[in-house]
Structure formats: C-alpha cells, structure tokens
Amino acid sequence: MAKSMTFLIVTTLLALALAPLCFSHKTDGGYLYPHYYERSCPKALEIVKSVVAKAVAKEARMAASLIRVHFHDCFVKGCDGSILLDNSSTIISEKGSNPNRNSARGFNVVDDIKTALEKECPHTVSCADILAIAARDSSVLTGGPSWEVLLGRRDSRSASLSGSNNNIPAPNNTFPTILTKFKLKGLDIVDLVTLSGSHTIGKSRCTSFRQRLYNQSGNGQPDFTLDQSYARQLRKGCPQSGGDQNLFPLDFVTPTKFDNNYFKNLLASKGLLNSDQVLVTKSERSMELVKKYAENTELFFQQFPKSMIKMGNITPLTGSKGEIRKNCRKVNS
Numbered sequence: 001m002a003k004s005m006t007f008l009i010v011t012t013l014l015a016l017a018l019a020p021l022c023f024s025h026k027t028d029g030g031y032l033y034p035h036y037y038e039r040s041c042p043k044a045l046e047i048v049k050s051v052v053a054k055a056v057a058k059e060a061r062m063a064a065s066l067i068r069v070h071f072h073d074c075f076v077k078g079c080d081g082s083i084l085l086d087n088s089s090t091i092i093s094e095k096g097s098n099p100n101r102n103s104a105r106g107f108n109v110v111d112d113i114k115t116a117l118e119k120e121c122p123h124t125v126s127c128a129d130i131l132a133i134a135a136r137d138s139s140v141l142t143g144g145p146s147w148e149v150l151l152g153r154r155d156s157r158s159a160s161l162s163g164s165n166n167n168i169p170a171p172n173n174t175f176p177t178i179l180t181k182f183k184l185k186g187l188d189i190v191d192l193v194t195l196s197g198s199h200t201i202g203k204s205r206c207t208s209f210r211q212r213l214y215n216q217s218g219n220g221q222p223d224f225t226l227d228q229s230y231a232r233q234l235r236k237g238c239p240q241s242g243g244d245q246n247l248f249p250l251d252f253v254t255p256t257k258f259d260n261n262y263f264k265n266l267l268a269s270k271g272l273l274n275s276d277q278v279l280v281t282k283s284e285r286s287m288e289l290v291k292k293y294a295e296n297t298e299l300f301f302q303q304f305p306k307s308m309i310k311m312g313n314i315t316p317l318t319g320s321k322g323e324i325r326k327n328c329r330k331v332n333s
C-alpha cells in the first residue's frame with residue numbers, strides 16, 4: 001500500500017515536472033513552416049503580394065527597401081519585427097540607429113500590408129512574417145528568384161538600438177569585421193557574398209561611400225580599389241562636403257533589376273560601397289564566389305533563396321513568446 005502510494009506520488013510528480021517540456025515542445029517548437037497561415041489566414045500571402053506589387057509599381061526602389069528592412073530586422077534580436085517599433089514611452093526605436101537613420105524605409109508600405117491583413121484576419125499575421133514575405137515578393141517583382149517563405153514568427157515587445165548599431169555591418173567595416181558580424185548570426189561566407197547580391201537593386205546615400213572618394217585611409221587619397229573614372233563620376237554628385245543624402249544606384253548598370261550585374265561590377269572595380277568591393281579584394285574564397293556568380297546567374301539564383309531562408313531563421317520568437325502586434329509600429333497595450 002505504502003509502496004504503491006509512493007509510486008503514484010513519484011510518477012505524478014515526474015509527470016508534472018515533465019509536462020512543461022512536452023507542451024513547450026509543441027508550442028515553442030522554434031521552427032517555422034510555409035503553411036503556417038493556411039487555415040488562420042489563407043489569403044495572407046496573396047494580400048502581402050498585392051500591396052507590395054502596388055508599392056513597387058509606384059516606386060521601383062521600394063523592392064530594395066523592403067528587402068533591406070528584413071535584413072536589418074533579423075540582425076537585431078532575430079527576425080522579430082523589432083525594427084518596426086517607433087519611439088514611445090517604453091521603446092527607443094531602432095529607426096534612429098546609424099544603419100537605419102535617414103536610410104531605412106518602407107515602413108508605410110508595411111503599415112498598408114498590416115492594415116489589409118487586419119481587415120481580412122485580425123490579430124493573426126505577425127509583422128516579422130510580413131517582412132519575410134515582402135522580401136521574397138520584392139525579389140520576384142524585380143526579376144529575382146522565388147522561394148517558399150517559412151512562417152510563424154511572432155513580434156517582439158522590445159527594440160534594441162545598440163543591437164542595431166553594433167550587429168549590422170557598416171559600409172566601411174573591414175572584410176573580417178563584416179564576416180564576423182555574419183558569423184555571429186550563424187551565417188557564413190557564402191551567405192555573406194550571396195546576400196550582398198541584394199545590392200543589385202536599390203540606392204545608397206553619398207554619405208555611405210564618400211570616404212572612398214576623398215580620404216579612404218586618412219591620407220587624403222581616394223580608394224584605389226575603386227575604378228578611378230567611376231570615382232570621378234561619383235564625385236560630381238557626392239562632393240567632399242554637403243550632399244550627404246544624394247542617392248546613387250548600388251548597381252549602376254541595371255539599378256532596378258535583380259540580376260547578377262552587381263557581381264560583374266565588383267570584378268570591374270565598380271562596387272559602390274567599400275563593403276561591396278572588399279568581397280573581391282580581401283578574401284580569395286569570397287572572390288572565387290563573386291566570379292562564379294558573375295559568370296552564372298543560375299548559381300546566384302539557386303543560393304539566394306537558401307541564404308535568405310537562413311537569414312529569416314535567425315532566432316525567431318515562436319509559440320507563446322512575443323505577440324502578434326495589431327500595429328507594427330507599437331507593442332500591444
């Protein structure tokens with residue numbers, strides 16, 4: 001009697017102790033999958049695509065801006081929509097960080113997508129997932145590859161200004177620093193070269209590459225790894241002082257087409273940012289990959305989805321962590 005009682009108590013306690021493990025495995029599995037909204041919001045993908053398509057038709061650059069926002073979201077506390085939060089009494093917005101200030105954009109389009117989704121299926125699709133889907137759609141709309149987006153991310157209730165300043169590579173970071181920042185997020189040199197291929201579309205401000213034009217290493221000399229006739233041309237629109245916000249295509253050959261011209265430009269010493277050009281000047285392995293992509297669009301288009309999915313998998317909030325924001329700009333009250 002006493003023995004079976006003890007057995008009962010022990011097994012009950014054991015079951016109670018293990019229960020959270022079982023449940024957490026179900027609810028906090030931590031993995032994402034493509035059909036996450038199939039039942040709860042079957043039209044989600046269609047809705048995102050239609051709003052993105054409208055925005056890109058109005059302004060081609062928006063495709064680039066949306067891909068970049070997903071990147072800047074994922075590198076800070078994972079893909080959790082933290083970049084979308086505005087300043088408030090509890091939030092110091094990542095929008096004010098060095099990489100984002102005066103250059104991250106597309107937030108109104110994200111609002112439009114969220115509004116359309118809230119109308120169709122309230123409180124269901126996360127802002128973090130919206131960014132992942134919009135990035136894929138932006139690739140497709142500009143002629144790039146498509147892929148099945150993994151879904152089920154939830155939204156953070158906080159932002160990290162310091163994370164945004166420190167984790168996202170700067171255009172004048174050295175190659176080892178950039179690679180280290182990718183490795184800290186579980187991405188490798190192949191992901192670095194492949195994802196940098198996003199610079200086949202979109203624009204950069206003068207302030208992000210001026211150093212290369214006038215005073216690359218503090219000796220009053222330009223960056224000689226930059227084609228000097230291209231540099232001369234750039235100096236016309238990017239003076240030594242002033243004109244910080246003047247815009248230049250990252251790929252001057254086909255600025256709104258997602259193709260492999262970015263890699264061809266690098267081989268011609270016509271990468272716009274220092275962080276672009278170092279991919280061929282500072283690492284043999286990286287340079288080999290740039291060559292392959294410049295020769296073979298297919299190869300680039302095969303790897304790009306893989307690296308985007310890998311980036312999209314950076315520490316998402318799943319299960320009961322975080323929340324589904326009603327407004328991407330603020331946490332739910």
Ligand code: HEM
Pocket residue numbers: 061063064065066067068071102103104105169170171172178192195196198199201202203204205206207208250273275
């Ligand atoms: C490897 C390190 C990277 C550095 C240092 C870097 C830096 C930059 C800079 C400085 C700009 C221009 C910002 C401005 O001056 O307004 C830019 C634009 C852009 N970046 Fe990157 N980037 C990197 C990687 C990536 C990755 C991984 C992606 C996407 C997966 C990406 C996507 C873009 C896009 C699409 C634009 C154009 C945005 C627009 O036109 O609104 N970049 N990047």
Ligand SMILES: *[C@@H]1O[C@H](CO)[C@@H](O)[C@H](O)[C@H]1NC(C)=O
Pocket residue numbers: 087092093094095096
């Ligand atoms: C948020 O507020 C801080 C000061 O509290 C300010 O420095 C920063 O520029 C603001 N960010 C934005 C994006 O307005």
Ligand SMILES: *[C@@H]1O[C@H](CO)[C@@H](O)[C@H](O)[C@H]1NC(C)=O
Pocket residue numbers: 172211
């Ligand atoms: C990189 O650019 C930043 C911002 O313009 C500047 O403060 C910093 O000195 C530069 N770093 C190097 C190593 O040139």
Ligand SMILES: *[C@@H]1O[C@H](CO)[C@@H](O)[C@H](O)[C@H]1NC(C)=O
Pocket residue numbers: 215217218219220
């Ligand atoms: C170049 O940069 C160095 C170090 O930042 C500075 O001392 C020097 O005055 C600059 N030269 C020119 C021509 O701007």
